[in-house]
Amino acid sequence: MTGHEADIDEILITSDAIQEALVRLGSEITRDYAGRDLLVIGVLKGAFMFMADLARHVAMPMEFDFMAVSSYGVATKTSGVVRIQKDLDLDIEGRDVLLVEDIIDSGLTLNYLLKNLRSRGPASLEVCALVEKEGAQRVSLDIRYKGFEIPEVFVVGYGLDYAQRFRNLPYIATLKPEFFDQGTKPPMPKSLT
Ligand code: IMP
Ligand code: MG
Numbered sequence: 001m002t003g004h005e006a007d008i009d010e011i012l013i014t015s016d017a018i019q020e021a022l023v024r025l026g027s028e029i030t031r032d033y034a035g036r037d038l039l040v041i042g043v044l045k046g047a048f049m050f051m052a053d054l055a056r057h058v059a060m061p062m063e064f065d066f067m068a069v070s071s072y073g074v075a076t077k078t079s080g081v082v083r084i085q086k087d088l089d090l091d092i093e094g095r096d097v098l099l100v101e102d103i104i105d106s107g108l109t110l111n112y113l114l115k116n117l118r119s120r121g122p123a124s125l126e127v128c129a130l131v132e133k134e135g136a137q138r139v140s141l142d143i144r145y146k147g148f149e150i151p152e153v154f155v156v157g158y159g160l161d162y163a164q165r166f167r168n169l170p171y172i173a174t175l176k177p178e179f180f181d182q183g184t185k186p187p188m189p190k191s192l193t
């Protein structure tokens with residue numbers, strides 16, 4: 001229980017399913033990167049939980065770094081304009097880089113990030129995403145490691161937020177419809193209004 005349960009509509013991905021995906025993805029990454037010098041980059045804030053849990057299932061030495069980008073703000077649709085709020089600390093030139101993302105919706109954020117990182121000359125650059133929204137992509141992307149596909153709905157939990165809340169839910173779920181008003185102001189969680 002996290003105190004958010006009253007606002008949750010439907011659990012789309014259970015905690016058990018997430019655990020199974022972590023084991024599967026972790027062993028794929030361990031196998032594929034054996035003997036290489038892996039640098040894992042997490043996209044803040046959404047990927048923090050996934051990255052931390054995934055890393056415990058990757059049985060090899062690795063380094064970590066983080067980037068923070070702005071995409072949605074408090075609304076639920078991306079504008080396509082991505083701003084880097086925190087850049088990497090490490091130089092990725094010549095490194096084997098694995099970018100860890102929470103969720104891919106339009107794909108615009110990831111597309112921008114990949115272009116940006118590619119320009120820094122990594123030896124390799126792959127993506128591990130926990131969730132992909134089926135049919136939502138506006139650009140074609142190659143996701144090497146993928147946890148789940150879900151329909152085009154807004155979800156929260158396991159790192160994913162709505163107006164900065166719900167990140168601590170151990171599962172991924174939709175919010176009750178009454179949660180979103182149709183007004184011109186960005187909708188706010190009921191508990192904050
Ligand atoms: P995209 O650029 O449309 O692919 O959106 C990517 C980013 O928007 C993700 O990294 C998330 O931070 C956020 N996002 C997209 N869909 C959702 C969602 O359903 N819930 C919470 N955040 C989301
Ligand atoms: Mg994100």
